[in-house]
Amino acid sequence: MDLVxxxxxxxxxxxxxxxxxxxxxxxxxxxxxxxxNAIHGIVVLGGLLLVGPAEGFLNELLxxxxxxxxxxxxxxxxLVTDRMLGMFKGRKAEQVKRAADEEQGA
Amino acid sequence: MTVHASFLQDRDFINSLYIxxxxxxxxxxxxxxxxxxxxxxxxxxxxxxAIAVVATLLVRGVGxxxxxxxxVGIGTAVGIPSARSVKMTAMPQMVxxxxxxxxxxxxxxxxxxxxxxxxxxxxxxxxSFLIPSLFAALIGSISFWGSLVAFAKLQELISGRPxxxxxxxxxxxxxxxxxxxxxxxxxxxxESEALVWLILLAAGLLGxxxxxxxGGADMPVVISTLNAFTGLSAAAAGIALDNVALIxxxxxxxxxxxxxxxxxxxxxxxxxxxxFFGGFGSGGGSAPGAxxxxxxxxxVRSTSAADVALQLSYARLVVVVPGYGMAVAQAQRAVADLxxxxxxxxxxxxxxxxxxxxxxxxxxxxxLAEADVPYEKLKEMDDINPEFARTDVALVIGAxxxxxxxxxxxxxxxIYGMPILDVDKAGSIxxxxxxxxxxxxGIDNPLFYDPKTQMLFGDAKSSVGExxxxxxxx
Numbered sequence: 001m002d003l004v005x006x007x008x009x010x011x012x013x014x015x016x017x018x019x020x021x022x023x024x025x026x027x028x029x030x031x032x033x034x035x036x037n038a039i040h041g042i043v044v045l046g047g048l049l050l051v052g053p054a055e056g057f058l059n060e061l062l063x064x065x066x067x068x069x070x071x072x073x074x075x076x077x078x079l080v081t082d083r084m085l086g087m088f089k090g091r092k093a094e095q096v097k098r099a100a101d102e103e104q105g106a
Numbered sequence: 107m108t109v110h111a112s113f114l115q116d117r118d119f120i121n122s123l124y125i126x127x128x129x130x131x132x133x134x135x136x137x138x139x140x141x142x143x144x145x146x147x148x149x150x151x152x153x154x155x156a157i158a159v160v161a162t163l164l165v166r167g168v169g170x171x172x173x174x175x176x177x178v179g180i181g182t183a184v185g186i187p188s189a190r191s192v193k194m195t196a197m198p199q200m201v202x203x204x205x206x207x208x209x210x211x212x213x214x215x216x217x218x219x220x221x222x223x224x225x226x227x228x229x230x231x232x233x234s235f236l237i238p239s240l241f242a243a244l245i246g247s248i249s250f251w252g253s254l255v256a257f258a259k260l261q262e263l264i265s266g267r268p269x270x271x272x273x274x275x276x277x278x279x280x281x282x283x284x285x286x287x288x289x290x291x292x293x294x295x296x297e298s299e300a301l302v303w304l305i306l307l308a309a310g311l312l313g314x315x316x317x318x319x320x321g322g323a324d325m326p327v328v329i330s331t332l333n334a335f336t337g338l339s340a341a342a343a344g345i346a347l348d349n350v351a352l353i354x355x356x357x358x359x360x361x362x363x364x365x366x367x368x369x370x371x372x373x374x375x376x377x378x379x380x381x382f383f384g385g386f387g388s389g390g391g392s393a394p395g396a397x398x399x400x401x402x403x404x405x406v407r408s409t410s411a412a413d414v415a416l417q418l419s420y421a422r423l424v425v426v427v428p429g430y431g432m433a434v435a436q437a438q439r440a441v442a443d444l445x446x447x448x449x450x451x452x453x454x455x456x457x458x459x460x461x462x463x464x465x466x467x468x469x470x471x472x473x474l475a476e477a478d479v480p481y482e483k484l485k486e487m488d489d490i491n492p493e494f495a496r497t498d499v500a501l502v503i504g505a506x507x508x509x510x511x512x513x514x515x516x517x518x519x520x521i522y523g524m525p526i527l528d529v530d531k532a533g534s535i536x537x538x539x540x541x542x543x544x545x546x547x548g549i550d551n552p553l554f555y556d557p558k559t560q561m562l563f564g565d566a567k568s569s570v571g572e573x574x575x576x577x578x579x580x
Contacts, residue, residue: 021365029366029466030201031472036362040205050219088471
């Protein structure tokens with residue numbers, strides 16, 4: 001891909017991002033933050049792409065650390081967001097969940 | 107394009123998978139707009155990530171499966187347990203830490219890629235690779251070290267109060283100049299690994315020194331900014347690596363972090379520059395000594411749990427105003443129990459959530475959600491402020507600066523102009539507080555001296571517990 005195409009993609013992505021995110025209510029700002037946080041863990045792809053051709057111990061070490069960091073970012077980020085969102089309950093949903101819990105308990 | 111056995115490794119096929127992943131990210135983020143769809147939204151985004159990872163593993167030449175397994179294994183072994191066990195009150199530092207490792211990964215990838223290119227020698231790397239790569243290294247390193255300091259502050263490994271450094275912004279300017287200059291020299295064609303490490307070092311120190319002087323109350327802005335930084339550097343790394351998934355995903359995060367940063371700064375009526383270079387609470391117009399002679403009656407009325415219980419039980423509308431103090435005392439569950447007991451007696455209970463209450467955007471919402479408070483009861487500032495006039499009792503639990511009327515009328519107050527919760531418009535105000543010390547901003551709060559205000563001193567959790575017991579005994 002040439003640079004101009006990539007910059008075009010970048011700019012469009014910024015607009016999509018602004019458009020999508022600016023409507024998230026305050027209530028969900030923490031999960032939004034940890035969710036987007038998980039998404040930038042996508043840098044792990046960079047580590048995966050480079051580790052194969054990498055030569056030398058230092059390069060390999062740095063990339064393994066990078067992959068580990070990226071994985072923590074992705075796995076931890078999505079999990080923690082899921083945990084948080086699971087707690088957001090409306091009045092109805094709360095009752096449904098309680099009923100389900102009781103059923104499971106029985 | 108011919109379809110043969112290894113069509114899976116075809117560039118177009120892999121890029122198509124990336125596009126699917128990107129669509130899932132956008133759809134997932136869209137679903138985060140409402141609490142009902144948010145859980146699925148997160149799963150949709152995670153699915154997108156899984157597709158992007160699988161697509162990458164298909165790329166021709168990707169290999170050294172041992173090393174990949176090692177890295178992913180370590181990451182999973184660390185990530186899953188920490189995400190599972192973290193307390194909701196500790197969420198800001200967890201997010202800071204996850205953000206930091208993301209930034210660290212980017213910086214390391216940028217450095218390694220440069221090292222590989224030098225190693226293979228030959229022609230000079232192209233500018234279209236060097237500029238985004240150096241940018242990613244610089245911003246990634248700021249994000250990594252800045253996030254670590256934010257983590258240490260939130261975890262109280264180091265003081266959460268503003269730490270004033272000698273030299274202050276000047277040191278930061280010099281560090282920024284060194285990092286940028288080194289980057290320009292490398293981009294101009296100087297092949298030097300040492301210079302790239304210098305960029306990482308200077309940027310890292312800049313990240314540390316920039317976050318160190320920032321007080322705890324400003325953490326929502328800091329965390330949002332660092333989040334945006336990591337996103338932007340991921341997008342830059344995507345350009346360097348010619349990877350469309352990285353570009354789009356990184357930029358989405360960059361955009362969302364920027365919006366949140368702006369919203370948080372607006373909610374405090376401060377510019378982002380002021381947060382990073384202002385040194386809140388270390389100066390400012392309202393030194394407590396100076397205020398003491400302004401003629402305001404500084405009598406504080408303290409009250410008892412029994413009396414609070416009585417007032418709450420016979421109220422029609424009670425508005426709870428939670429702040430970071432509630433999180434510190436882990437009082438959210440007790441608060442929810444108290445609200446349930448009051449509702450049983452026919453009292454309407456709502457929660458007033460200031461956008462910057464707590465240590466990260468939406469912090470209070472997560473804590474109260476954990477305590478099973480339905481999200482319909484959590485009211486944003488603009489929705490709840492008109493309600494205070496008909497509120498019988500405002501119950502302020504561990505919140506301070508976000509209720510400070512000085513923001514409205516004391517022009518020389520450091521928080522002048524900050525939108526606040528109009529707690530002082532309520533019929534009566536009960537403030538649960540550990541002691542008379544001022545908030546993180548270090549600003550005196552006239553609300554505490556209001557004739558309508560009563561203070562209940564003590565640990566928020568045990569105070570709320572005592573009130574609950576009294577309510578139940580009525």
